[in-house]
Amino acid sequence: GAGVSQSPSNKVTEKGKDVELRCDPISGHTALYWYRQSLGQGLEFLIYFQGNSAPDKSGLPSDRFSAERTGGSVSTLTIQRTQQEDSAVYLCASSLNGGLGYTFGSGTRLTVV
Amino acid sequence: QQQVKQSPQSLIVQKGGISIINCAYENTAFDYFPWYQQFPGKGPALLIAIRPDVSEKKEGRFTISFNKSAKQFSLHIMDSQPGDSATYFCAASKDQGAQKLVFGQGTRLTINP
Numbered sequence: 001g002a003g004v005s006q007s008p009s010n011k012v013t014e015k016g017k018d019v020e021l022r023c024d025p026i027s028g029h030t031a032l033y034w035y036r037q038s039l040g041q042g043l044e045f046l047i048y049f050q051g052n053s054a055p056d057k058s059g060l061p062s063d064r065f066s067a068e069r070t071g072g073s074v075s076t077l078t079i080q081r082t083q084q085e086d087s088a089v090y091l092c093a094s095s096l097n098g099g100l101g102y103t104f105g106s107g108t109r110l111t112v113v
Numbered sequence: 114q115q116q117v118k119q120s121p122q123s124l125i126v127q128k129g130g131i132s133i134i135n136c137a138y139e140n141t142a143f144d145y146f147p148w149y150q151q152f153p154g155k156g157p158a159l160l161i162a163i164r165p166d167v168s169e170k171k172e173g174r175f176t177i178s179f180n181k182s183a184k185q186f187s188l189h190i191m192d193s194q195p196g197d198s199a200t201y202f203c204a205a206s207k208d209q210g211a212q213k214l215v216f217g218q219g220t221r222l223t224i225n226p
Contacts, residue, residue: 004156033213033214035216040219041218041219042119042202042216042217042218042219043157043202043204043214043216044216045213045214045215048212048213056212056213058213059213091156091157093156101147101159101162102159102214103159104149104156104157104158105156106154106155106156107156
């Protein structure tokens with residue numbers, strides 16, 4: 001596609017439920033990143049996929065968070081047993097060969113009630 | 114650990130004025146310093162970026178000034194316009210951007226007409 005597509009754009013879930021957030025990167029981009037943006041805060045790195053290499057999971061805040069990337073394209077970020085502090089905008093970005101100039105999607109706004 | 118510190122948190126400038134946002138970093142291994150612009154409800158978009166081998170980069174009304182010895186860099190927006198009103202993030206990464214970005218906390222810029 002022309003840009004990075006994320007779905008859903010908004011998600012409201014009850015505390016304790018699991019959620020899945022989807023990212024469809026720009027076609028041909030081998031690098032894919034997930035970031036989290038809490039209200040009024042900067043962007044916090046979560047996870048990075050580059051081609052067939054093992055992902056850099058160093059930013060995942062707890063073992064309730066996981067992500068996968070199937071076929072080197074679409075990625076899914078899963079949050080299990082959601083907590084209120086998980087409420088944030090989850091942003092996905094992709095880049096060509098992990099190089100300069102990420103392109104971000106518009107994000108998924110997650111609200112845990 | 115906050116590796117990139119950004120100031121001010123908010124800034125109001127009159128139309129036609131110069132907007133200046135500052136960032137300081139700690140990790141001397143950083144070698145790629147982008148600025149992102151984010152409008153409400155959208156993901157951040159790359160505005161301009163610099164590497165440490167130059168002290169200044171200009172693109173239209175936007176200029177990055179870089180001071181390697183002080184570990185500081187800044188964004189200058191000349192002839193600021195109401196359409197420049199947005200949140201601006203500085204960031205830094207290693208390996209010429211082929212790794213995760215570390216973001217500043219963001220500056221909400223308002224240009225008064």
